[in-house]
Amino acid sequence: MAKCFISCVYIVFICFLASCSEQSIQSSVASSPGHDVWGHRPGPRGFTTVILDAGHGGKDSGAVSPYTGQKEKDLTLDMVKRIRAELSGDFRTLLMRSDDTFVELDDRVVQANRSGAAVLVSVHFNSGPSNIRGPETYFWRVDSHGLATRLQRAMVALCPAQKDNRGLVRRRLRLTRNPEIPCVLLEGGYLSSPAESRLVADPLYRQRLARVIATAIRAQSASGDSGTGPLPPPIDAPPSKGSDKRQ
Ligand SMILES: [Zn+2]
Numbered sequence: 093m094a095k096c097f098i099s100c101v102y103i104v105f106i107c108f109l110a111s112c113s114e115q116s117i118q119s120s121v122a123s124s125p126g127h128d129v130w131g132h133r134p135g136p137r138g139f140t141t142v143i144l145d146a147g148h149g150g151k152d153s154g155a156v157s158p159y160t161g162q163k164e165k166d167l168t169l170d171m172v173k174r175i176r177a178e179l180s181g182d183f184r185t186l187l188m189r190s191d192d193t194f195v196e197l198d199d200r201v202v203q204a205n206r207s208g209a210a211v212l213v214s215v216h217f218n219s220g221p222s223n224i225r226g227p228e229t230y231f232w233r234v235d236s237h238g239l240a241t242r243l244q245r246a247m248v249a250l251c252p253a254q255k256d257n258r259g260l261v262r263r264r265l266r267l268t269r270n271p272e273i274p275c276v277l278l279e280g281g282y283l284s285s286p287a288e289s290r291l292v293a294d295p296l297y298r299q300r301l302a303r304v305i306a307t308a309i310r311a312q313s314a315s316g317d318s319g320t321g322p323l324p325p326p327i328d329a330p331p332s333k334g335s336d337k338r339q
Pocket of ligand 1: 147148154155164217
């Protein structure tokens with residue numbers, strides 16, 4: 093009986109803790125930036141460091157446009173340099189790679205975790221059926237939802253998504269689950285779409301895209317999650333591995 097009572101008290105205590113953490117997650121108050129293994133917290137406000145990750149590189153070209161011949165790895169490097177220029181003065185920016193080198197995904201996670209109060213933005217371009225176009229944004233952690241929402245909204249305002257575009261997606265990837273800081277992965281458009289591929293080939297368009305991405309990052313630092321809608325539920329999922337099936 094005493095044992096049962098103790099375990100009941102314990103269960104009530106655990107439930108109390110669980111409801112407290114749920115309330116704090118649902119709170120509209122932004123969390124302070126910094127490391128957090130799970131990311132079950134509101135998005136950061138007041139961060140001053142942004143890690144920009146140019147997807148692919150070196151032996152890994154990523155997608156290749158069948159229309160312009162441009163490689164995703166070159167376009168992503170070009171984009172992170174443009175975003176860095178747009179953020180300069182207000183933020184310390186770190187580039188995961190600054191030239192055409194291959195960096196393993198797990199090493200990118202290690203690099204991301206070396207910085208304190210930072211956010212990570214991984215930049216990619218997409219590939220799929222030729223009728224799909226428009227930007228997409230991937231996140232997993234609760235504390236990355238606000239930034240992902242801002243980035244997706246900003247990019248869609250510049251380039252409206254079209255049929256079958258996935259939009260804002262919660263997906264457990266190595267660069268959305270494994271870093272211990274807020275992290276998002278964006279796809280700046282489909283290189284497999286003839287129209288979008290030509291758009292992305294234009295440096296003026298890439299500059300506009302970089303500008304709206306920088307504006308979204310700045311807004312997240314200034315306002316936290318304010319105006320980005322309800323937070324998604326926390327999910328205790330294991331780190332993503334290379335052997336995982338695509339989810
Ligand atoms: Zn990619």
